Every structure is written in C-alpha cells, then in structure tokens.
Amino acid sequence: MTDITMIRAAAARLQGHARRTPLLSSPFLDEIAGRRVFIKPECLQHTGSFKYRGGRSAVSALDPDTRARGVIAFSSGNHAQGVALAAQQFGVPCVIIMPSDAPRLKIDNTSALGAEVVLYDRASEDRDAIGAALSSERGLTLIKPFDNADVIAGQGTTGLEIAEDATALGIETADVLVCCGGGGLTSGIALALEADAPGLRARPVEPEGFDDVARSLASGRIERNTRLSGSLCDAIITPQPGNLTFPIMARLCGPGLVVTEDEAMRAMAHAFQRLKLVAEPGGAVALAAALFHGPEIEGEAVIATISGGNVDAATFRDALGLLE
Known part of the structure; x- marks a missing residue:
C-alpha cells in the first residue's frame, strides 16, 4: 500500500x-x-x-536485473509515453498496449520513444489479459497505469x-x-x-x-x-x-x-x-x-x-x- x-x-x-x-x-x-x-x-x-512521474517512479524502483528484461504497460497514450520515456532513459525494452481508437498523435509519440506498440479494441478485448500474456511470454514487468x-x-x-x-x-x-x-x-x-x-x-x-x-x-x-x-x-x-x-x-x-x-x-x-x-x-x-x-x-x-x-x-x- x-x-x-x-x-x-x-x-x-x-x-x-x-x-x-x-x-x-x-x-x-x-x-x-x-x-x-x-x-x-x-x-x-x-x-x-x-504520467511521466508514475512511469519513472515505477521503472526506477525495479531492481536492475528485473528492469533489464524490460517493461510492459497498457494505456490510451499518456501512461504509455511516460513509461516509454522512462524505459528509454534506462535503456531497457518497452512494450505498450494501446486501444486502437487512441489519438494518432499518442500512438506515434509512443513509437517514437522506442516502444513496441500493440493495439487492441477496448470495447471487445481485455487489455489486462493481453498484458498478462505478453508479460509471461517475454519476462516483462507489467507497470499498470494506476493500480501500482x-x-x-x-x-x-x-x-x-x-x-x-x-x-x-x-x-x-x-x-x-x-x-x-x-x-x-x-x-x-x-x-x-x-x-x-x-x-x-x-x-x-x-x-x-x-x-x-x-x-x-x-x-x-x-x-x-x-x-x-x-x-x-x-x-x-x-x-x-x-x-x-x-x-x-x-x-x-x-x-x-x-x-x-x-x-x-x-x-x-x-x-x-x-x-x-x-x-x-x-x-x-x-x-x-x-x-x-x-x-x-x-x-x-x-x-x-x-x-x-x-x-x-x-x-x-x-x-x-x-x-x-
């Protein structure tokens, strides 16, 4: 807590x-x-x-070995960019799961910060399930947008x-x-x-x-x-x-x-x-x-x-x- x-x-x-x-x-x-x-x-x-505050806080709090394996987050754009920038600053891999209806500017900016962007339909798909699956497959640490x-x-x-x-x-x-x-x-x-x-x-x-x-x-x-x-x-x-x-x-x-x-x-x-x-x-x-x-x-x-x-x-x- x-x-x-x-x-x-x-x-x-x-x-x-x-x-x-x-x-x-x-x-x-x-x-x-x-x-x-x-x-x-x-x-x-x-x-x-x-969102940069929370993203940087969470990435910086990880132990170095865990952080080096990379992070993953889901966001309509602002948390995505905050985590992506923090990951870029630490030189670690970053995957961002974004709703397909997010503003194009936010999607493009997230990609420009070096993150791999995975799009989903927020009305019919479960972003938590997508994030959990990718985290497990790649050994990434999930940084939730608010419940962290x-x-x-x-x-x-x-x-x-x-x-x-x-x-x-x-x-x-x-x-x-x-x-x-x-x-x-x-x-x-x-x-x-x-x-x-x-x-x-x-x-x-x-x-x-x-x-x-x-x-x-x-x-x-x-x-x-x-x-x-x-x-x-x-x-x-x-x-x-x-x-x-x-x-x-x-x-x-x-x-x-x-x-x-x-x-x-x-x-x-x-x-x-x-x-x-x-x-x-x-x-x-x-x-x-x-x-x-x-x-x-x-x-x-x-x-x-x-x-x-x-x-x-x-x-x-x-x-x-x-x-x-």
Missing part, C-alpha cells in the same frame, strides 16, 4: 528528472469561477502529462508540490480538483495533502457518462462504467477505480465532480486564451469543474490540475472555436 514514505522516496528518485510544475493563476479565470483559481499544469511535464504502488507514489509527488506551493501562497483550505481515471493521480495527491497540507482536500473530476469514481465514492463500493469508449476525454476513461486507489480515495477525498464534454472543451479554450496552456479534453475536466461548477466547490480558492496536453490539432481547433 502506497504511503507518504513511498511518495517522498519517489520524489527523491524523480529529482532532476521530472519537471517541477508551478501553480498558475489568471484574474480572468478567477472572474469566471467566482473565486481564486490556481492551476497545476502537468501538461508541461515531460511527455505532456503527469510505485506509480501512485510517483503521481503523489504532484501533491507534494501543490502542498508546498499552496503553503507559500497562504492557501490553508481549498478543494484540489484532480482529473480522474483510475485514481492514481487523485489518490497520490490525496496522500501527499494528508501529510503536508491537511486543509486541502482532493476531489476527483470525471467526464459525464464515465463517472465511475464519483459513483463509487457515493455508494462506498467500486462501481463500473457501462461504456468503455466514446468520449473525447479518452485519457481518463477506465472501466472502474483501482483496487489500490479506491480505498485511498474513499478515505481521503471529497465527493466527485462530473463535467460535460462541452465544459471540458471550453476549459481548454480558456486555458489557452488566458495562460497559453495546451490541455487535452480529459486533462481539462478539473479546470472545467473549477470554472463552471462553483456551487459544488467549497472555499474562497480552488486548485485544479491540468493533467495532460496531448491533444490532436483538430480537437484543439474545435475547442478554440467555442470562444469565437
């Missing part, structure tokens, strides 16, 4: 490798939200998302930075809105905040129709999504919360928030217009909640992650067009 000691150890391993991203703000965004808004732009992280203690620890370093910067800004109480798929980032941030900024509360944010975490937190048990594809927010679509992440979120997180695709796209446009940040739809859901779901948020300030910026040009153009 991931704890704050593991997160601090991951931070030490990531020192000099992961980028420290700032907390950004804009008076224009404050006006829309009706409160102070601070943004943690993990779209500026290596490979364009927070060292991955959660790596993502938790985001929370250490939020806690330190919020303290420096005098923010003692606030909701910290986190773009949420399986819950690796959310649970990691929640653990870090519990230790270093207990007045800050992590809250998962998901796209409409794929709100398994929000429903799970409400019911107290793991709930599944009925659909596994068909959202612009592909980066954060998972079947259900993780077995490792859900207990952490259930203990530490506030209620989940759910936004529409249109709200996520408008948040993308505002992030670019006001802060010159490029966000992907799934990476913009937390900002969307901060901007457009004010009555559901507590406190005079809110902190929102932008978890990734790996968006294709056509989708980004569509988002910017919403402000014309």
